[in-house]
Structures are given as structure tokens and as C-alpha cells.
Amino acid sequence: MTYGTITPATNAPKQHNNKTAIHLTPEHHLDFLHLVVLLPFIQVVVLYASNFSGLLPVFTGRRLRGLLWYYCIASLVLDLVQLKVLGLGLRHMGDVFFILELLLVGFYLNKKLFTGTGKKANGITILILLVYYLADTFHKAQRRTNLEAAALLHAYFIVILFFAFVKIIKDMEYIHIQRSPFFIFCVGFFIYVSGSCIIMLFDPLLGKEYEAFAGNMWIIFNFLNFLKNILIGYSFTLKNTET
Amino acid sequence: MKVEFLVLLAVVFMLVLAFGIIFFVIMYQRRIIRHQHDIRNINDQKQLELIQASIRGEEDERMRIASELHDDVGATLSSVRLFLHASAKKDADPAIILQSKDLLDDSITKIRNISHKLQPAMLLQLGLYAALQSFTAMISKPGTIAMTYHSQPIPRLHDDVELSVYRILQEFTSNIIRHAGATTIELDTAIIASTLHTTLVHNGQGLTEEDYQQQIYKKGSIGLKNIVNRLKTINATISFGQTAEGKFTITIITPLSIT
Numbered sequence: 001m002t003y004g005t006i007t008p009a010t011n012a013p014k015q016h017n018n019k020t021a022i023h024l025t026p027e028h029h030l031d032f033l034h035l036v037v038l039l040p041f042i043q044v045v046v047l048y049a050s051n052f053s054g055l056l057p058v059f060t061g062r063r064l065r066g067l068l069w070y071y072c073i074a075s076l077v078l079d080l081v082q083l084k085v086l087g088l089g090l091r092h093m094g095d096v097f098f099i100l101e102l103l104l105v106g107f108y109l110n111k112k113l114f115t116g117t118g119k120k121a122n123g124i125t126i127l128i129l130l131v132y133y134l135a136d137t138f139h140k141a142q143r144r145t146n147l148e149a150a151a152l153l154h155a156y157f158i159v160i161l162f163f164a165f166v167k168i169i170k171d172m173e174y175i176h177i178q179r180s181p182f183f184i185f186c187v188g189f190f191i192y193v194s195g196s197c198i199i200m201l202f203d204p205l206l207g208k209e210y211e212a213f214a215g216n217m218w219i220i221f222n223f224l225n226f227l228k229n230i231l232i233g234y235s236f237t238l239k240n241t242e243t
Numbered sequence: 244m245k246v247e248f249l250v251l252l253a254v255v256f257m258l259v260l261a262f263g264i265i266f267f268v269i270m271y272q273r274r275i276i277r278h279q280h281d282i283r284n285i286n287d288q289k290q291l292e293l294i295q296a297s298i299r300g301e302e303d304e305r306m307r308i309a310s311e312l313h314d315d316v317g318a319t320l321s322s323v324r325l326f327l328h329a330s331a332k333k334d335a336d337p338a339i340i341l342q343s344k345d346l347l348d349d350s351i352t353k354i355r356n357i358s359h360k361l362q363p364a365m366l367l368q369l370g371l372y373a374a375l376q377s378f379t380a381m382i383s384k385p386g387t388i389a390m391t392y393h394s395q396p397i398p399r400l401h402d403d404v405e406l407s408v409y410r411i412l413q414e415f416t417s418n419i420i421r422h423a424g425a426t427t428i429e430l431d432t433a434i435i436a437s438t439l440h441t442t443l444v445h446n447g448q449g450l451t452e453e454d455y456q457q458q459i460y461k462k463g464s465i466g467l468k469n470i471v472n473r474l475k476t477i478n479a480t481i482s483f484g485q486t487a488e489g490k491f492t493i494t495i496i497t498p499l500s501i502t
Binding site for chain 2 (some may be wrong): 162165168169172175177178183187190191194195197198199202206210213217220
């Protein structure tokens with residue numbers, strides 16, 4: 001999922017410039033100005049790269065057709081919706097995406113990591129999180145995506161992926177770990193959820209005053225999304241990929 | 244600015260932590276692989292040494308049999324031939340014929356001993372208990388070495404267990420006589436909770452656990468390596484110790500069921 005719009009970044013230069021210019025040396029000031037000029041450009045590049053990077057896993061995993069592939073489809077659809085490529089503009093599209101992410105990736109990891117009671121317990125945890133997300137979203141009835149609840153879902157993924165790394169070390173299925181599709185997926189998704197969890201947690205708290213800064217934070221989010229898509233796309237090309 | 248900095252710091256911290264965990268997983272996995280590779284190398288090396296020891300043991304055994312046949316039985320039979328040749332020239336001399344008969348008896352005994360060592364018929368026909376009784380009697384030589392065997396009768400065991408235990412005891416006894424300088428050897432066997440406990444006690448200069456571990460990893464020590472091989476094939480364990488009187492003990496515990 002890609003987040004952010006191009007508009008917040010237009011405010012960013014003014015705000016940063018006013019607040020920090022006094023403390024900067026002339027050289028630093030020049031560098032800072034460069035960054036300020038480049039920032040909207042970087043934002044646009046990262047936003048588009050992030051949105052269209054979803055095409056890679058959808059393409060490379062087209063023959064696998066597993067839970068992960070459907071997750072990539074959902075991610076790509078949301079990205080294209082956000083860019084208004086598909087001409088849709090659903091208010092709760094983000095919420096739908098996070099629910100799909102929880103179900104598709106959650107049950108994929110559940111299948112890969114757990115057996116017996118652990119599998120059942122994790123399955124129940126996923127359902128509890130789903131119920132919480134829905135209840136919280138309806139309760140708040142806000143006009144934007146429920147990012148606080150989404151941050152909780154990503155925190156859950158951080159914990160589960162930690163188990164995944166322990167399992168990878170324990171099982172030792174691959175001599176060259178970089179050849180393991182599951183490890184590559186875990187790396188991509190772990191980096192993505194680690195960064196996005198904090199960004200989504202703080203974004204609603206920042207408020208209007210820090211709108212420009214929050215906009216810039218989404219550059220990082222989009223970059224992480226880009227990285228995740230590339231790594232998942234790569235993992236689909238490896239042998240013995242199971243989705 | 245403070246809030247911005249803190250949020251940025253939190254994101255950076257989280258990402259650094261994520262990369263750190265991934266880096267740790269990669270490094271840890273590599274370390275384990277390297278460690279396993281080293282262990283595999285050591286095991287391969289050990290396996291190779293055991294195979295070499297087994298081949299050399301077989302070759303040594305062949306050489307020993309060849310030399311026994313050539314130097315001992317061959318020489319005796321040549322003497323018999325000479326005596327018979329001499330007696331054929333003269334009228335039958337009863338003394339020469341008797342001497343020839345004695346030499347032939349001697350040869351028959353020697354051949355029987357060699358055959359017994361190669362394939363202990365008693366072991367195959369009557370089992371370990373009878374074979375060890377016969378073996379003890381064969382080893383004991385008055386004034387040189389006294390070997391005794393104490394045991395309740397042992398039921399027939401799996402062929403592999405019987406043969407391996409017998410060969411291991413043969414090897415240890417031979418080593419005790421040749422290297423430890425012992426004058427008494429006591430052999431005990433007992434069945435305890437579906438395992439066969441075999442104990443050798445001797446008054447020579449015996450092996451300790453540490454000596455044994457060192458010897459089996461050393462080059463040479465073919466006999467001991469063959470013992471290790473045989474112990475492995477029957478899943479037996481071995482331990483070394485000393486009695487209160489300072490006698491050395493070797494205990495072999497063998498499971499009666501072989502998988």
C-alpha cells in the first residue's frame with residue numbers, strides 16, 4: 001500500500017526553512033536548500049515508484065496464485081486507486097486493504113510457521129485483531145483510514161515475523177539463506193512493517209501543525225512499500241516458492 | 244522541531260532494529276552452517292580413518308594368517324615330509340613315524356587354532372557363553388597369564404551382537420597381554436535390563452577414558468579403531484575405570500535388540 005499525496009510537501013520547505021535557518025552555516029544552508037528544492041521531486045518519484053512497484057510481484061507471482069499473490073494484487077489495486085488510475089475514490093479503501101493484509105499475510109504466515117495448537121491460537125489472534133479493527137473503525141467513524149488500529153496490526157506482524165526468523169534459523173532449510181523465498185519475503189515485510197508501524201502510530205498524533213512533516217514521513221513509508229514489493233517480487237522468482 | 248525529531252528518531256530506531264535483526268539472522272545462520280560444515284568434516288575424517296583402519300586390520304589379519312601358515316604349519320609339514328621321505332628310503336623306523344605323527348598332530352592343532360580364530364565355530368553353534376569359556380581356556384597359559392570367566396549362562400543373542408562382542412573381547416585381551424603386561428584377566432558377563440554387560444578386569448597398565456579417546460583419534464591404533472567400528476554397529480557403549488585395588492576395568496554395555 002502506498003500512502004501520501006503530493007500536496008503536503010509543498011508546505012514543507014517554508015516550514016523547515018523558517019524554523020532552522022538561524023542555526024545553519026552557509027554551507028549547510030545551501031545543502032538544506034537543495035534538499036528543500038528536491039523534496040517535492042523525491043516525494044513524487046518515491047510515490048510513483050512505490051505505487052507501480054506492486055506490478056512486479058503481481059507479474060512474477062502470476063503462476064503461483066497463493067495468499068501472498070492475492071495480497072500483492074490487493075496492494076496494487078489500492079495503489080492505483082490512490083493514484084486515481086482506476087477512477088475510484090473509496091473513503092475506506094485503506095481500511096479494506098489493512099483488513100485484507102491481516103487476513104492474507106496473517107494466514108500465510110500462520111500456515112508457514114505454526115502447527116497444532118499454535119496454529120489455532122494464532123488464527124484466533126488474527127480474528128480477534130480483525131474484530132478489533134472493524135469495531136474500532138466503526139466506533140471512530142472517521143473520514144480517514146484507521147491508522148492507529150493499522151499500527152497495531154503491523155505491531156502484530158513484527159512479533160510474528162520475529163517468530164519467522166527464529167524458525168528460519170532453526171529449520172536451516174537453505175545453506176544460502178538469500179536463496180530462501182520465505183526469508184526474502186520476511187525481510188521485505190519486516191522492514192516494511194517496522195517502519196510503517198511507527199509512522200502510522202504517530203501520524204494521527206501529529207495533527208495539523210506537523211502536516212508537512214507527516215507528509216514527508218510518508219516518503220519513508222512509500223520507500224519501504226517499494227522495497228517490500230521489490231523483495232516479494234524477487235522472492236516469487238526463486239525456486240520452491242510457496243505462496 | 245522536537246516532536247519531528249522524536250518521531251524521526253523512532254522511525255530510524257525501528258528501522259535500524261529491523262535491519263539489525265535481519266543482519267543477525269543472516270550472520271547467525273552462516274555461523275551455524277560453518278559450524279555444521281566443520282563437524283561434518285571432522286566426522287568424514289573420522290569415518291575415513293575408521294575405514295582405513297578396518298582395511299588395514301583386515302590386511303594385518305591376512306598377513307598374520309599367512310605368516311602362521313608359512314612359518315609354523317608350513318615348517319612342521321615340511322619336517323613331516325622329510326621324516327616320511329627318510330623312512331621311505333629305509334625300512335620303516337617306528338621312531339621316525341611316531342615323530343611324524345606327533346608333528347602332524349601339532350599341525351592339526353595349529354590349523355584348528357587358526358580356523359577357530361578366523362571363524363569361531365563354537366560361537367556360531369553354541370553361542371557367546373560357550374565361546375567365551377573356550378576362549379578363556381585357550382588364552383590361559385600357566386605361569387604367564389591366568390584368565391577367568393564368571394557368568395550366568397547367557398541365552399543366544401543376535402548373531403551380530405555375539406560376534407562383535409566376541410571380537411572386541413579378543414582384541415582387548417590380545418592388547419592386554421601384549422601391551423599392558425597383565426598376569427591376570429577376569430572376564431564377567433551379565434544380562435541387566437535388556438543389555439549385556441561385559442567387564443574385563445586386569446592387573447596390567449590399562450587404558451583410561453582419556454587415553455582411549457586420544458588413541459582412537461590418533462593415526463594408527465588400528466585395533467582400537469576396529470573396536471570403535473564394531474561398537475558402533477551394535478550400538479554399544481564402552482567405559483574405562485579402575486577398581487579400589489588399582490586394577491583396570493573395561494565395561495561394554497550392549498543393547499540386546501538390534502535395529
